Amino acid sequence: MSRLIVISNRVTAASAKGGAQGGLAVALTAALRESGGIWFGWSGEQTDQFTGHINFTRSHGVTTATIDLEEQDIEEYYNGYANRTLWPLFHYRIDLAEYERDFAHGYQRTNEWFAETVYPLIEPDDMVWVQDYHMFPLGQELRRRGLKNRIGFFLHIPWPPRRLLTTLPEARTLVESLLAYDVVGFHTREWLLSFCDYAREDLGGVIDENDVLTVGTRKVRLLACPIGIDAEEFAALAASPVAQATHDRVHRSAVGRALIVGVDRLDYSKGLEERFLGYERFLLENPAERKEVVLLQIAPPSRADVESYQRIRNTLEGLAGRINGAHAGLDWVPIRYVNQGYPRDALAGVYRASRIGLVTPLRDGMNLVAKEYVAAQDPADPGVLILSRFAGAADQMPEALLVNPHSAEEIADAIGRALAMPLDERQRRWQALMEGVTREDVIWWRKRFTDALAAVAADPPATASAEP
Structure with a gap:
């Protein structure tokens, strides 16, 4: 059985004594206990200089691998682009969204560092599952480094209507980066259809009856897959x-x-x-x-x-x-x-x-x-x-x-x-x-997504790693 490599912004192996927040932490811990593998991401800690050093731990049956980020990365990638630009926009609050070039640059730079650090940990038969809006471009960065594994992406927040998304200066680049994934999942069909609307109208994409999006020679399976609890x-x-x-x-x-x-x-x-x-x-x-x-x-x-x-x-x-x-x-x-x-x-x-x-x-x-x-x-x-x-x-x-x-x-x-x-x-x-x-519990959610990811062909075409 292939290992599952989960990549997310924050890594917290949950337990019955865990904090009240973090439904995703609970869900991913259950998924990794079921499937094995590694959970990689940011430690939540700050370092004076990024070195790429990885901290490995094993907790509650889950192996985690984390890195520390510099203050500038935290401010631009996390506090900035993720939480002051993407979060309000994707929750329909364009009145609160802040569009700063430094935020966008820091977001891209930090995702490149994530990709550079995690790439050596991934074995040829592993399936890679990237989580949420903090890491839209990560799959594309892994492809640019030569990764040919199956890579999936799951969005845990709403996908906004096309007219709202187009207020984001980097909207086209962001959506094109998702073409590097083999499967892209959403909680509801409403969010999936909003994504299709942008892909169809702005990228010239075609969506078939099986929710497979084709843009040029690249095909991406779209999946409505609501997360559950244990x-x-x-x-x-x-x-x-x-x-x-x-x-x-x-x-x-x-x-x-x-x-x-x-x-x-x-x-x-x-x-x-x-x-x-x-x-x-x-x-x-x-x-x-x-x-x-x-x-x-x-x-x-x-x-x-x-x-x-x-x-x-x-x-x-x-x-x-x-x-x-x-x-x-x-x-x-x-x-x-x-x-x-x-x-x-x-x-x-x-x-x-x-x-x-x-x-x-x-x-x-x-x-x-x-x-x-x-x-x-x-x-x-x-x-x-x-x-x-x-x-x-x-x-x-x-x-x-x-x-x-x-x-x-x-x-x-x-x-x-x-x-x-x-x-x-x-x-x-x-x-x-x-x-x-x-x-429709957390195991059902994990199995529905990973079954869809396992069903796609490995070794994606070179167009997936083309420069935007």
Whole structure:
């Protein structure tokens, strides 16, 4: 069996005691345990001078190989192009996207260094799987160094509509670099079709009935392949001693009130401001019920060096303070707003104690919190998932209460409906959701993608490494 070489921006072998963030870390750890191989990427650490030195470790059954980056690389490649240019643009926030040549140059340079460093680690029969928007050009750089292995790429965020993508000065170069891959995967068919639209209109590409894109002599298989979680493992976590202790602690703290939970990185794409306003709308429209509920919002900070993330934190702190000041009583505070992460087993206990899981991103490639919430529920008395119709997970989870996260009215109405939902309906919806989460889990995702990659011919044509 061929080894699997996974390449991503950050490398974190996850465990049951891992942090609350990082659904991708959990998924890739499970995939590598299943398939073997190496996980390569940035260590998250800074060095005074890039040397190409690789740090090898083995943790939780996964071999990792990491490199440190210089301060300039971190600023231009990661904080700059990845998180101040690509992330907002691909989440439809062109008002926040910053287009700086230094960012683009640093992004390209760092990907060249990644390619130069990982290339000697790849054996002839290995399959290479590159992850996410930090590394669009990596496959092309590996081809330029002579790599003939099968290489796949998976995008974990949305692919924007063509009219938005064309605002990126390097849009054509970026899309052409993806032609170096044999398989390019997306979470949903919507993101896949958006990519096809650009490839067809701007590159003259042709897409056949099997979703094979042809541009010139190069063929790339496009795949809609939604990521999952290890549902059985997460359900077991919800029954663990730590989860039970957390469940009991949270349940007692609610003092008989229905708990609504949100768990998100502190990010403008997650719709937290709109969520708070929707919850406040519920409080205003339901005065008899408002003291019977409490919203626990867990929002660990991220990307603190990026100004737009500093702004969203300040906005949410002000909004939570205003809502609590306007509505709280001597014995009740409507919002508990927590800026820290928790281990996965503790989170499982929080999910299980919550009557409602509120997952309302404005735009999200998938959203694994929705799936974790379902997996953690008590089958005899499950909670209700309220889910944004603009999350990739919505395609797989129609039994959730789907809402427009921009509408405070829809969020408020869904909260009211969830609180009033009878037990038999909650059980019926949960059963259908759990069957889907279990059937299309992380192993299904990995196998669907790697099977597609294994099916393509090796030794791609020279056009894949042509200069843009």
